[in-house]
Amino acid sequence: MNRFQFRTEMIRSELEDIVGQHFVSVDESDKLVYSTDWSWMPQMWLDRGQPLPTPDYIVHPESAEQIAEIMDIANKYRIPVVPWGGGSGTQGGALPLFGGILVDTKRMDKIIEIDEVSLKVTAQAGINGEQLEWALHEKGLMLPHYAAASRCATLGGYLAPRGTGTISTKYGKAEDMVLNMQVVLPTGEIIRTAPVPQHAAGPDWPRLFLGAEGTFGIITEATMQLDYLPEARLLRAVLFDDLSKALEAGRRIMTRRLHPFVIRLYDPESTRSQVKKVLGLDYEGAYMVMGFDGDPDIAALEEQKALAICTELGGQDVGREPGETWWEHRYDFYYPPLSLHLPWMYGTTETVTTYDKIEPLYWAVKRAVEEGFPQWNIRFIAHFSHWFHWGVMCYSRFIIEEPPADAQEALQLHNRVWQAAMQAVIDNGGMINEHHGIGVKLGRYMRQQYGDAWPFMLRLKKMIDPNGIMNPGKVGFGF
Amino acid sequence: MSLDNAVLTTDNCRYCLMCRHVCPVGHVTRLETLTPHGWGLLISSVQRGLATWTDSAVDKLYSCADCGTCQSHCVTDQPLPAAIAEARADVAAAGLAPAHVVALNQTIERWGNPYREQEPEAVSGTGDVALFVGDEALYLWPDGLQAALSLLRAAGIDPVLIGAGRNSGYIPSSLGFPETARRLAAANLADLQASQATMLLTLNPGDAYVFGTLYSERLGIDFPANVELKEVTALLAERLAAGDLKLRRGAGGPPYAYIDPAHTSRMAGRDAAPRQLLAAVMPAPGRELFWRRERTHPAGSTSLRFANPMIAEHLTYARLGDARAAGAQVLICEDAGTLNVLASLAPRFGLTIQGLYELLAEQLEGTQGN
Ligand SMILES: Cc1cc2nc3c(=O)[nH]c(=O)nc-3n(C[C@H](O)[C@H](O)[C@H](O)COP(=O)(O)OP(=O)(O)OC[C@H]3O[C@@H](n4cnc5c(N)ncnc54)[C@H](O)[C@@H]3O)c2cc1C
Ligand code: SF4
Ligand code: SF4
Numbered sequence: 001m002n003r004f005q006f007r008t009e010m011i012r013s014e015l016e017d018i019v020g021q022h023f024v025s026v027d028e029s030d031k032l033v034y035s036t037d038w039s040w041m042p043q044m045w046l047d048r049g050q051p052l053p054t055p056d057y058i059v060h061p062e063s064a065e066q067i068a069e070i071m072d073i074a075n076k077y078r079i080p081v082v083p084w085g086g087g088s089g090t091q092g093g094a095l096p097l098f099g100g101i102l103v104d105t106k107r108m109d110k111i112i113e114i115d116e117v118s119l120k121v122t123a124q125a126g127i128n129g130e131q132l133e134w135a136l137h138e139k140g141l142m143l144p145h146y147a148a149a150s151r152c153a154t155l156g157g158y159l160a161p162r163g164t165g166t167i168s169t170k171y172g173k174a175e176d177m178v179l180n181m182q183v184v185l186p187t188g189e190i191i192r193t194a195p196v197p198q199h200a201a202g203p204d205w206p207r208l209f210l211g212a213e214g215t216f217g218i219i220t221e222a223t224m225q226l227d228y229l230p231e232a233r234l235l236r237a238v239l240f241d242d243l244s245k246a247l248e249a250g251r252r253i254m255t256r257r258l259h260p261f262v263i264r265l266y267d268p269e270s271t272r273s274q275v276k277k278v279l280g281l282d283y284e285g286a287y288m289v290m291g292f293d294g295d296p297d298i299a300a301l302e303e304q305k306a307l308a309i310c311t312e313l314g315g316q317d318v319g320r321e322p323g324e325t326w327w328e329h330r331y332d333f334y335y336p337p338l339s340l341h342l343p344w345m346y347g348t349t350e351t352v353t354t355y356d357k358i359e360p361l362y363w364a365v366k367r368a369v370e371e372g373f374p375q376w377n378i379r380f381i382a383h384f385s386h387w388f389h390w391g392v393m394c395y396s397r398f399i400i401e402e403p404p405a406d407a408q409e410a411l412q413l414h415n416r417v418w419q420a421a422m423q424a425v426i427d428n429g430g431m432i433n434e435h436h437g438i439g440v441k442l443g444r445y446m447r448q449q450y451g452d453a454w455p456f457m458l459r460l461k462k463m464i465d466p467n468g469i470m471n472p473g474k475v476g477f478g479f
Numbered sequence: 480m481s482l483d484n485a486v487l488t489t490d491n492c493r494y495c496l497m498c499r500h501v502c503p504v505g506h507v508t509r510l511e512t513l514t515p516h517g518w519g520l521l522i523s524s525v526q527r528g529l530a531t532w533t534d535s536a537v538d539k540l541y542s543c544a545d546c547g548t549c550q551s552h553c554v555t556d557q558p559l560p561a562a563i564a565e566a567r568a569d570v571a572a573a574g575l576a577p578a579h580v581v582a583l584n585q586t587i588e589r590w591g592n593p594y595r596e597q598e599p600e601a602v603s604g605t606g607d608v609a610l611f612v613g614d615e616a617l618y619l620w621p622d623g624l625q626a627a628l629s630l631l632r633a634a635g636i637d638p639v640l641i642g643a644g645r646n647s648g649y650i651p652s653s654l655g656f657p658e659t660a661r662r663l664a665a666a667n668l669a670d671l672q673a674s675q676a677t678m679l680l681t682l683n684p685g686d687a688y689v690f691g692t693l694y695s696e697r698l699g700i701d702f703p704a705n706v707e708l709k710e711v712t713a714l715l716a717e718r719l720a721a722g723d724l725k726l727r728r729g730a731g732g733p734p735y736a737y738i739d740p741a742h743t744s745r746m747a748g749r750d751a752a753p754r755q756l757l758a759a760v761m762p763a764p765g766r767e768l769f770w771r772r773e774r775t776h777p778a779g780s781t782s783l784r785f786a787n788p789m790i791a792e793h794l795t796y797a798r799l800g801d802a803r804a805a806g807a808q809v810l811i812c813e814d815a816g817t818l819n820v821l822a823s824l825a826p827r828f829g830l831t832i833q834g835l836y837e838l839l840a841e842q843l844e845g846t847q848g849n
Binding site for chain 2: 025027028029030032033034036038043046047049051060084086087088104106107109126128129130131134135138149151152329331332334335336337338339341342
């Protein structure tokens, strides 16, 4: 036995002492499966027959206390701890790039309390989103974070990268629904944030854990605000021949005190390709779905007002059915082979900005991608799906159907396309991401994104995680 | 299913996470490897030379319950369970299947079933309607079979019994022995032909799935086009609605729940009939389990009870826990395999297991002809 094997066995038995033998795996097939999340890079790598870095240990704790003890071990041996929820992240946030202890939170899946008076649920962070939703439905309630990933993601995974769901336009991002959280810090302390988020007892430090993607600790429990299931959901589609007018219609709806739960505007290229392929709707122009929910009379009135705005801007009301089709099939886009799939190359270069900048930003990214890589027959598609009072998110994607076969060459090209898109985003006042997070893919843009504030964030990281054990290589915090 | 199709399916599933929330094995083990995506990635990685069929990888391959819930929740209908069975067949052909599974297949080859060293019974005669008895109803829960026959007779049907004591073919097919499965399928269909029936009844959704889908999808054997396939519960519910079956309402009792049997998700809409029948005899509505209807989880009775008894037992515990959480004291089902596994552990949960057919037969009022 060499000294590495000795150390490996030592750590393994210490982990087993904490969670039990059955909940620590060093099995090769488990390591393989946990070596990739839902990001293109590792998936492509495996697709081309290349092995990936794997975790040394896959651990399934059942409590915050067990995670605290795991942190102690990681600090003692100076090895990474990588939180893993559903592994559905698209930015490589859960990749065990440097081995170490991968903490799968899925055993922590209990619903602790459903409060039907204040409309809140307290649950452990490893609970599956859809299973939580079903449990809430039994009581006529919903957690209005309707992410396309809810079938695969966990509650902790909703919060860690600041996710946004399909009905965010009315109900907000996942982070807007959090009342409080329990977090295990990298130092092993278990802390709880204040019971409610809106108060004046000092700075809003709990938000540090939202968007930290596991680099500041592991969220083990969260209390989330709920809503009653709406009495009605009215959906409708409008077709615009001009994307610019459609964007303006969305802006007016949002700023004139109407409250759609969804506005989803597909650009003409997306309408022609994705909408046709998945929904079977054959339209030219920009297809926009809008939805109003709640009291049927109020919803109908708001819908009528929104429709008037659209018509005034040249939008053609194509009726309820194409809107309802989208709602019923809104997740179908993610089922292979309907979804983007290997051996293709693709990336979601989504961004968010204010209304005054959104259109130039869209065109700048589109140009940077399409004009930068014509030799690869690159395609650029986009939709605008999360609308705020001040601006909108642009969910843009590039697709190359015949990328280089060689894994390394493919990765280099992928990075070049991303670089072109992100530079256009930054130059045009966009954020490098709205809801998928930074992970490993976008880390290199954090300094540029934050400028003078970045060293402050690095100091924060050092203070919270002095030994740098938490999810190294992510969110731009280096290794 | 051809190997090419299996490759295509696992290539689709390897990076898809869209049905993991309904996978019972993923749910009880919480292990990413034991989810549809995990199995897809494992199989496709072996095909790409990134993994080999070590003992532990084979053990993982044999941990899927072959319950079909993934496929029935798949928008693009990927036949992942069949692809997993295909991968198991490759492994078995290479001599790498687990020893206990190989031994089980030998038992099935010899006796036609894994439960009793006894030859299957001959077809009981001829008639318009045949009932596939199989092995579980005969050996694991015989009272249910007798009760189902009483109910059918009360509804004016006296079926010819076929395949009594013989597995449908599901178990060997699921465990990677398609040839054994083919032989059983051929024998069962020969029985059906000998019975001259134009309707084949099954006692549970699993058998209906095997005759209606598995034979053609996995074994390349077509179910006769001139024979109507129906579950006993569906037929009884029809007869009840038509007034041809009379059931008395029972007296009050402890809170109960109906547990949807394994393979329910494979038979869209089949969950209604048992509930209609129960509604006719029970004095109060039942509780509903969390994992119910099209998202039901098997109770550990599928091929998994042989392939990986430990995970199968986890599933049994999970279902009993589900029933207790729903406040039920009595758990009702018509499927012999489900009843059998639940009964062994139910006392630990303070639960009573009750066969649906027996419960209905006790409430028979009288008979009425066709
Ligand atoms: C089909 C599909 C559709 C998607 N649609 C959406 C969508 O509509 N909206 C959206 O916002 N995203 C979407 N995503 C992206 C992604 O699924 C989400 O970000 C999701 O919320 C991640 O959850 P997870 O549990 O899978 O996290 P993981 O992928 O396991 O982890 C994501 C990151 O969070 C960290 N992390 C996980 N759990 C914890 C925890 N308890 N504490 C601290 N850190 C943790 C990980 O280390 C990693 O950095 C989609 C992904 C897929 C595959
Ligand atoms: S069966 Fe369908 S939903 Fe499930 S993993 Fe495969 S492709 Fe995805
Ligand atoms: S057949 Fe059942 S156990 Fe197997 S992958 Fe599908 S859902 Fe999971």
